[in-house]
Amino acid sequence: MTIAENIREIRGRIAAAETRAGRAPGEVTLICVTKTRTVEEMMEAVRAGALDLGENRVQEMTEKYANMQDMAVVTEKKYNIKWHLIGQLQRNKVKYIIGKTTLIHSVDSFRLAEEIERRAEEAGVDVDVLIQVNPAGEAQKAGVSLPEAEALVSEIESGLTRVQVTGLMSVVPIAGDPEEVRGYFREVKQAFDKIAISRPAFRHLSMGMTHDYEVAIEEGATMVRVGTGIFRNGGQ
Numbered sequence: 417m418t419i420a421e422n423i424r425e426i427r428g429r430i431a432a433a434e435t436r437a438g439r440a441p442g443e444v445t446l447i448c449v450t451k452t453r454t455v456e457e458m459m460e461a462v463r464a465g466a467l468d469l470g471e472n473r474v475q476e477m478t479e480k481y482a483n484m485q486d487m488a489v490v491t492e493k494k495y496n497i498k499w500h501l502i503g504q505l506q507r508n509k510v511k512y513i514i515g516k517t518t519l520i521h522s523v524d525s526f527r528l529a530e531e532i533e534r535r536a537e538e539a540g541v542d543v544d545v546l547i548q549v550n551p552a553g554e555a556q557k558a559g560v561s562l563p564e565a566e567a568l569v570s571e572i573e574s575g576l577t578r579v580q581v582t583g584l585m586s587v588v589p590i591a592g593d594p595e596e597v598r599g600y601f602r603e604v605k606q607a608f609d610k611i612a613i614s615r616p617a618f619r620h621l622s623m624g625m626t627h628d629y630e631v632a633i634e635e636g637a638t639m640v641r642v643g644t645g646i647f648r649n650g651g652q
């Protein structure tokens with residue numbers, strides 16, 4: 417299967433999951449996770465209509481950002497690519513991505529949000545972020561616990577002006593059967609709904625990867641982050 421065929425198949429599965437969940441068609445955004453992929457592979461995905469790209473490392477993202485801008489501008493019509501930072505963000509790297517990302521999915525401390533605020537203020541831009549949660553409490557994973565999430569949202573709301581929290585992002589444990597993690601998705605959605613009350617800007621729920629995105633959509637994801645599923649056998 418080519419990258420374009422994989423994307424078409426995944427879009428079909430997303431649509432079916434939306435229907436099963438009683439969601440509006442097209443409500444879920446497919447984020448094409450491009451970490452470790454070449455810009456040529458990425459352009460193939462872009463040409464197939466995957467304009468939301470997810471990267472997990474700052475340096476990799478900024479290098480590809482520059483290359484892709486050149487490619488898209490010089491060799492093709494300009495695509496309106498949106499960049500999502502989905503991996504851990506160190507405070508000393510914030511300055512490199514301000515003004516380039518559509519959404520930072522991985523804010524998990526007030527100190528990090530404060531650094532984003534500082535750099536956003538310097539650049540004169542506003543920055544949308546998600547709070548990363550760690551529903552299973554896995555020691556090796558970033559993210560705040562579900563009970564801590566609302567307090568962090570409130571702290572950012574009351575202390576910062578350039579940083580806007582627009583939702584939650586979650587990574588759940590790897591499971592052989594995605595049914596095993598349905599309960600985590602459900603807990604994240606419950607926490608999301610509670611925080612979203614009286615916060616109209618709070619609207620994104622980023623959860624689900626190649627293994628489990630259909631279950632995540634059934635449980636309320638509005639963004640899924642799919643890498644392997646798009647690029648496997650790509651280009652052959």
Ligand SMILES: *Cc1c(COP(=O)(O)O)cnc(C)c1O
Nearest residue numbers: 449472502625626641642643644
């Ligand atoms: C790599 C990655 C993904 C995509 O994982 P696949 O299993 O390849 O779909 C999603 N989210 C994050 C945070 C990642 O690092």
